[in-house]
Amino acid sequence: MIKSSLIEPDGGTLVDLIVPESQRYSKMTEIESMAKVNLTRIDMEWVHVISEGWASPLRGFMRESEYLQSLHFNCLRMEDGSVVNMSLPIVLAIDDETKGRIGSSLHVALVGPLGDCVAILRSIEIYKHNKEERIARTWGTTAPGLPYVDEVITPSGDWLIGGDLEVLKPIKYSDGLDNYRLSPKQLRKEFESRKADAVFAFQLRNPVHNGHALLMNDTRKRLLEMGYKNPILLLHPLGGFTKADDVPLDVRMEQHSKVLEDGVLDPETTIVAIFPSPMHYAGPTEVQWHAKARINAGANFYIVGRDPAGMAHPTEKRDLYDPDHGKKVLTMAPGLHKLNILPFKVAAYDNRENKMAFFDPSRAKDFLFISGTKMRAYAKNGENPPNGFMCPSGWKVLVEYYQSSQAQEASQ
8 A cells, every 4th residue: 555655646546557467377368369469669668658557547558538638638637527647648559451450359469579469458449640730739840850750650550549458467678677667666665665755756868967966966955954854866767769869778777876886876865767668859748747657656856957858959950949848837737736846956067166066147157068969079089078077987887888889880
């Protein structure tokens, strides 16, 4: 039973769609006669997300009524009239051939990229996949070059299939990182065992530099000043699909572990876990999903910074979204009222103090802003950033990754 010290999951109960082991054999027998739907790698990431309750109270891929609510209102209305946030459609696309094969079936089996049956989708509903409308409403643009659109939506079928999911066994990746993939249920148990009276989540898809650490440590200090006795940090890197120029997950996880080893973040009050969701880069629309999912994991505080979930415009030299809109939207979004949003102060490298510090506009000329692009350029060239930008062992992980990538490119 979830104790009241942690925030309640959306809908009041955490969804868990993994079939109990005792029922697995009978489900496998049933599957043999079912029509099959093939899943892509990214579809599998969504099966993982739904099965563990990150999208609670959602119990499967969206049917049309849920899809329309998500697409047009960024939320779902519950039977009792209450509203939960659901800013991204979580849908499964199929093509004409698959639709024809399904015919009038009520239930279908979902087949993973390796050819194994991973789930049953029950009481299905098939409806039209209007890609242009979906893209325009999710990203606010249909400009070419949006990574998730190019990778997932454009090549997908013209139909969406929704229904209730039954997942045969927990989704594993066997990449050496499964021990970091803690479900919302496991995270809640961990917070309880550490006697957390507040949980503050930090979502990121980049390596942790000392500016991030300053922010997280400062947040803990602020929570202690507010009267909390044991605030726990959930350092929660995104583990699903990311764009090609982002640092790969295994490298980021190794870098994060060095940050903890070096004591930049306190291992006693920090939990590092992987958030299995794919990344859309849909700015203020997507940041609501990132915040909502952390409610289900037990976080009651969410740190948000500049341009969360944003990216550069794919065809013009500017940000795709206003960098302040993400944090503004989170404070007003339907269904997120129970989550405390913590807008973070801007950190930059203080040349006078030789360390990362909160930006002081009264002496702006003393500060150096080191962007992700600049950080990557340092690492690729084997240069060191200013002393105090990142812990040395964490920086070494990045340099080794970029240099081995360049060596591979050169040899091709």
